Amino acid sequence: MSTSPSVAVLGTGAVGAMTLWRLAARGARAVGFDTYAPGHDRGASGGESRIFRTAYKEGAHYVPLLRESRLLWTELERAGGTRLLHLVGGVTVGAADDPVVRAVQESGVDVEVLSGREAARRVPEHPLAEGEVLVLDREAGYLRPEAAVLTAVDEAQRHGAELRCRTRVSAVEPDGAGVLVTTGAGTERFDAAVVTPGAWARQLLPHLPVQARRITSAWFPRRDAELFDPGRCPIAIRVGAHAFSCFPALDGFGVKVNAHGGGWPPVESPESLPRSAEPELLARLHAAVTATLPGLRPDPVRVATYADGFTPDGHGLLGPLTGNLVLATGFSGHGFKLAPVFGDIAADLVLSGGTRRAIAPLSPHRF
Template identity: 45%
Template sequence: MDAQVAVIGVGSIGSMALWQLARQGVDAIGFERYAPGHDQAAAGGESRIFRTAYLEGPGYVPLLLRARELWRELEEESGQSLLTLNGGLMIGHAESESMRNVLESAARFDLPHQVLDAEQMAARYPQHRMLPGEIAFFDEWAGVLRPEFAVLAAARAARTRGARLVTGHSVTGIEPFSDGVRVHTAVRTYTVEQAVLTAGPWTGRFAPELADQVTPKKLVMTWYPALDVDAYRPDRFPIFIRESGDVHIFGIPTLDGGSVKVAPHASYGDLADADDLDRNVPPGDLKSINRAVAELLPGLLPTPVRISSYMDAYTSDGHGLVGALPGVDNVWLLGAFSGHGFKLATAFGQVAADLVTDGKTNLPIEQLDPARFIG
């Protein structure tokens, strides 16, 4: 055997899995076609949102609370600042399902928060133009993550603890057998006892039985110049997620001192294969996000000064895949988080290590079982 465990893909989730396995003394090898911290898949784009009161439902809150603890542990171990908790605004119609989910999350888990009406928003956060019937939920435990630095920090921490890393060439396939798993690369074949499949947009390639439920999608992030940049610094402009009618957008305070990241929740289209990503963005594709910025964020100029393309894998029901690869007892799948996985990455790293060492975890992942799509 070359190692106890192989981690296939050392990106958002794989880097954290490798770190957690190394922390538990497991002999692990990570395989990454680029290098940790790259911007070719789901972890690029300078920033990601962290939040605890969850639009997608309260079932995620225990995972988010554990993730928050682990982000701090990774910061301590790496010596890097990765998570800034400057608060977060969830803006939408008071009667919408997403706002009900947020309020239920806060009530069930006693999350520190405030509910703001339009008048209070105008006084505290005039950067936002509120629409009739809208409220804002302020999540005190929300903020900004630095994804590229976080992935690199976790990978380096894993190596410091003894994990190995193979970079620069692709895994061409995995082959489970009765006593282990063969990991085929362009250079050689490795044999391990178990594998953790964290391939992000390439998830369907390594889990063909789930390929019809998993789609890689193109994501585009845009940064807009601020008329008064001081109004958009982290201490004055919390992260936000907004659902105003058909407009579903998110935003992050300025990190570069001049522009503000605002982008849609929606993807910019499906990809037949994750290797097919075209990072070019035709100007016409930006009309809807530019229009939303002009309507809802009047302090920003509605023409972006920076545009970047990335991708992620989405399941047909919008929830990730976490658990045993169907029909296999020594390959664990964590992927297709459908655009909202990075904030949870540290917790899923722990989940991966728990599954490898114990075959189960105390964190709630039942709703993410890949088997829900089988049979």
């Protein structure tokens, strides 16, 4: 491939925006396409906050990628002059013998296990029941997703990338040594394309094993203004009967809680995403907050749903698909924290034809 190849990035959500940034910063003539505009709330990258954590229950093989991603988050913050990653720490809360609690401890990251008075003193937001512990990952915290996507796109543009908002790609296909990209404005040839459509993956490439599913977030008012301070309170993942993830009060008022454990319901298309939650989910959240988060009022003041693309095994699809088409999608509800390193890997694959990073477990051809 020439020293300055033309590369289309199809979708500028978290992964596409980071890919655009990494490609442009590394000298490619990158063009980003999106049906909407960066930072929008229809896909997987809206809703004010995302968890960053390093003691990864999903597999110790992610740890080197997470550490590289953290460095790239810092690089993006410096380049854009915007704070995106707040490393306030993260706790996994649950029974000491819970398999997830154990997996976090076995991730190879130096964690601290807290219980009793010490846990209550250091993390008063999450009181423990008998037999429960907190596993503290110091290399964890929260990210600001909308600002992250916008900063990456700004940086990409600063390096010469082009952005085409409100431009839906209707088809992408290999064409000899290049790729054809079709939009309402016609068909254009690029040297390569990175396909980053998130939950819309099957609308673009119907054979992909990616299902659109929705995740609901609800914001609960604090009872006590001392608790859930965004400068100090860790993010939390509670496992067991009342499973959820939970953030500090980033707007100074409401604490965002995502219900886990009930499975993520499929959606026909992210365009048909309901803007509120079903009563059963709200009842589950009410019960979880009542039972485990006494610092919050149990009735949410805000509810929102978002769509992500899920694969059958819960791990993303990252790698060459066919010809000069690279796939980076299906990150199954946990891809945000890794988006910068995934974008850099996509740039490796396009610009060098390979990567030094270990991505075999994410191969698009594994199903």
